[in-house]
Amino acid sequence: MPEAFNERIGIVGTGNVAWHIVRLFQAAGVMVSGVLVRNADKSRRSSLGQRFKVPLTDDLNALSASSDIMIIAVNDTAIPEIAVNLSDYRGIVCHTSGSCHINLLRQHAARAGVFYPLQTLSTGHPLPPNEIPICVEGSDPQVVKRLKSLAGTIGCPSIEVSSKERGLLHVAAVFACNFTNHMLAIAHDVVISNNMDTSLIHPLIRETMQKALGGDPADVQTGPAVRKDIDTISKHLELLREQPGLKMLYETLTNSIIEKQNIKKT
């Protein structure tokens, strides 16, 4: 049986990542010593209190004094300032960013870590923990061990990756999530703006994802680009002629598919 996780966690930030990790920690009985809220007026703090159901504070020193691990879950650009303000702190300090190097926490020498959830997280939209893989990094093996133990306690799979690997995973995530979602948003627009029902394309979206999860998505690439079906491509570009941005995007993506296919064949 795994050891009980009895370290106290302080959270900095009130965004999507903070909301999810606080929820997961509480669900698993991990002690959350508090959430740091910066410059919040009373009414905002009251609504945040509702949202987080843990003590809110604007006192970083007090929060860190009562925490064994501080998790900085703020925008990338705001991380360094918090890290500097925690210079005297003796516990583990980690950030939750996909693209920031662990060196951003260099003040914390052997007690720096990264706890990055590789998932698209929205406040108020809970996910089962096994669908949130945590990419862990530590300036010391002991930090990695403690952060992996924390991930395990809340039911999340975890993997140790370097800052370089995490950065690449973040690039992959932008393609797999953000750019994919943009493609679906455009498809949605095309259907809606021609007064058709978007549920018509939902089976196609479900099947596209199912197929892609079965192996290398390039092996199941279909459509006019991979067939080099110039007639259909021309018809589509003609249909998009009044939306130059979309037309250019269609051409760029079509060329990219053809290029990838050519590389694959050689």
Added chain:
Amino acid sequence: MPEAFNERIGIVGTGNVAWHIVRLFQAAGVMVSGVLVRNADKSRRSSLGQRFKVPLTDDLNALSASSDIMIIAVNDTAIPEIAVNLSDYRGIVCHTSGSCHINLLRQHAARAGVFYPLQTLSTGHPLPPNEIPICVEGSDPQVVKRLKSLAGTIGCPSIEVSSKERGLLHVAAVFACNFTNHMLAIAHDVVISNNMDTSLIHPLIRETMQKALGGDPADVQTGPAVRKDIDTISKHLELLREQPGLKMLYETLTNSIIEKQNIKKT
């Protein structure tokens, strides 16, 4: 109770669409009079016979003589020739293309139709019929009625759309399926080529799709582009510097997301 569907169907073509519709027709007890195979040598015909489990023929006249509806499920460019060769045929003639106008079958005047499955279909990969919406069109209301009845008999939802609307749905399908799959293929490559396990990004892909199916995907757009997070975008472009094609694609998609967001706000 719906009337039994007792028309005989002849199929022209042996590709992905032909495989799926033959399978669905047979599963539902619809009579398939045969599948036209062009210029097939004996060994190829034998393997096709295994695949389709219906009579194969290379005689278009004989096939049409024993069919009430002829479905031309071939590449777009090959449709006109088949249509011309069926000039004397008195039954319904339809094609299964997303982007070809019904006028391509103009020889068939009041007996022309379209039976377009809005799905990504691969031979040997069966799908439940309720996941294959059929876009139906007819040169006459009677044709529409019969094709909708055929779709209903095999358990597929159907909708009547014009050639113009079908063309637009096909454009939407290219974004929702082909371009989406290409994004997932690139993400897969980035992970694999850095010796990481692609299953790491599968929860993210599942959640991206789930979220997108819940409404307008633009409402759940996340990532550096929509945040205009220039620091992260620059880091990603730096990581892609040795892959100029990918780098350009990343920039184009990022700009497209920012542009869409700006339009949304105005």
